[in-house]
Amino acid sequence: MRRRTEEPVATGSGATPASPPSWRVPFNRAFESGKELELVGEAMAGGHIAGGGRFTARAEALLGEILGGRSRALLTTSCTHALELAALLLEVGPGDEVVLPSFTFVSVANAFVLRGARPVFVDCRRDTLNIDESLVPAAIGPRTRAVVAMHYAGVGCDLAALARATEERGVPLVEDAAHGLFGSWCGRPLGTVGRLATLSFHETKNVSCGEGGALVVNDPELVARAEVLREKGTDRSRFQRGEVDKYRWIDVGSSWVLSELLAAFLLAQLEARERIQTARRRIWQEYAAALAGWAAAHGTLLPRVPDDCGSAYHLFHLLLPTPAARDGLMAHLRSRGILAVFHYLPLHDSPMGRRFGYRRGDLPVAEWASERLLRLPLFASLDPASQEHVIAAVLEFSA
Numbered sequence: 223m224r225r226r227t228e229e230p231v232a233t234g235s236g237a238t239p240a241s242p243p244s245w246r247v248p249f250n251r252a253f254e255s256g257k258e259l260e261l262v263g264e265a266m267a268g269g270h271i272a273g274g275g276r277f278t279a280r281a282e283a284l285l286g287e288i289l290g291g292r293s294r295a296l297l298t299t300s301c302t303h304a305l306e307l308a309a310l311l312l313e314v315g316p317g318d319e320v321v322l323p324s325f326t327f328v329s330v331a332n333a334f335v336l337r338g339a340r341p342v343f344v345d346c347r348r349d350t351l352n353i354d355e356s357l358v359p360a361a362i363g364p365r366t367r368a369v370v371a372m373h374y375a376g377v378g379c380d381l382a383a384l385a386r387a388t389e390e391r392g393v394p395l396v397e398d399a400a401h402g403l404f405g406s407w408c409g410r411p412l413g414t415v416g417r418l419a420t421l422s423f424h425e426t427k428n429v430s431c432g433e434g435g436a437l438v439v440n441d442p443e444l445v446a447r448a449e450v451l452r453e454k455g456t457d458r459s460r461f462q463r464g465e466v467d468k469y470r471w472i473d474v475g476s477s478w479v480l481s482e483l484l485a486a487f488l489l490a491q492l493e494a495r496e497r498i499q500t501a502r503r504r505i506w507q508e509y510a511a512a513l514a515g516w517a518a519a520h521g522t523l524l525p526r527v528p529d530d531c532g533s534a535y536h537l538f539h540l541l542l543p544t545p546a547a548r549d550g551l552m553a554h555l556r557s558r559g560i561l562a563v564f565h566y567l568p569l570h571d572s573p574m575g576r577r578f579g580y581r582r583g584d585l586p587v588a589e590w591a592s593e594r595l596l597r598l599p600l601f602a603s604l605d606p607a608s609q610e611h612v613i614a615a616v617l618e619f620s621a
């Protein structure tokens with residue numbers, strides 16, 4: 223029964239079961255910069271609250287800057303929708319294949335399955351839990367239309383190896399950077415190496431507007447069409463900029479534009495990014511320092527950040543030595559009023575995964591990680607006393 227109620231938590235990225243007020247330390251709390259209502263008020267006062275207005279333009283420009291100035295960011299209603307937009311833009315269709323990790327969020331698979339494609343799941347690395355780049359070349363076949371990599375916890379995948387594998391075969395690389403905004407690989411911002419990348423501004427992410435996302439377009443040839451597909455298959459974006467005198471139906475598409483109200487809210491958070499990232503980094507480093515000795519003594523692995531990666535400090539996880547130790551620590555923390563959660567249930571080992579011919583045992587590292595992983599509370603407003611309470615509770619536990 224317990225497992226059942228927790229399943230949506232484990233499958234989801236954010237893991238926010240309704241936190242009863244009884245949690246002394248909740249798992250997550252949405253950040254508030256203090257400026258959100260002011261900017262939302264400005265958007266309302268302007269009289270235009272649908273998408274494509276000045277707050278959308280400002281948030282997209284700031285995202286472009288954060289991403290190094292060569293990428294075009296298009297705000298969308300979610301990261302899930304940005305992935306759907308990516309699948310449509312890459313013309314993925316029935317009979318095609320998409321290569322992706324099994325240890326990731328369900329939307330990565332769904333976006334392509336919705337277009338009729340078959341997911342080809344790849345196992346992950348034991349250290350970063352990112353897609354195992356050494357397995358990707360063999361997973362690419364004549365029908366592969368995309369390889370999607372996800373930067374788990376905000377730590378970069380081996381993008382050099384992935385870029386090589388995909389370029390050799392002429393297959394586009396898509397980065398799911400839902401965890402990765404503000405992270406870097408070899409000095410480059412995550413989300414700027416693949417042909418396309420996606421971002422999430424869901425409540426559980428570093429920067430949020432409740433629900434929202436972005437498609438990052440790194441190939442200038444795809445920008446105009448991405449705008450059209452996002453805007454119901456019309457050239458309304460050009461019309462709004464005064465580039466055409468009427469807008470028409472010119473392609474397929476859907477309604478993936480983010481409201482100005484949410485763009486204004488998001489802008490307030492993006493402007494507070496230094497504060498957010500400084501707090502998250504401090505909390506992450508405090509966990510790493512305070513738990514290192516305990517982890518070594520109890521066969522537990524702490525997150526590893528390769529030397530060429532700058533973490534986005536999206537999450538802090540432990541890999542316990544056994545599934546029983548993970549479940550035991552989770553229960554122990556809950557008894558101390560601390561909500562710690564696990565994820566992901568590997569996609570290949572799910573009812574949908576089985577429909578595509580996968581079975582338990584096919585991808586052992588994803589299964590190993592899924593059964594042993596526990597995420598500790600990490601959010602910008604986690605105060606030192608609460609974090610100390612979490613650390614003390616972990617140190618009491620014998621794995």
Ligand SMILES: *Cc1c(COP(=O)(O)O)cnc(C)c1O
Nearest residue numbers: 235300301302327400422424435
């Ligand atoms: C949060 C998340 C998504 C989906 O984001 P939404 O904005 O909620 O649709 C996709 N991929 C990963 C890795 C995520 O963590």
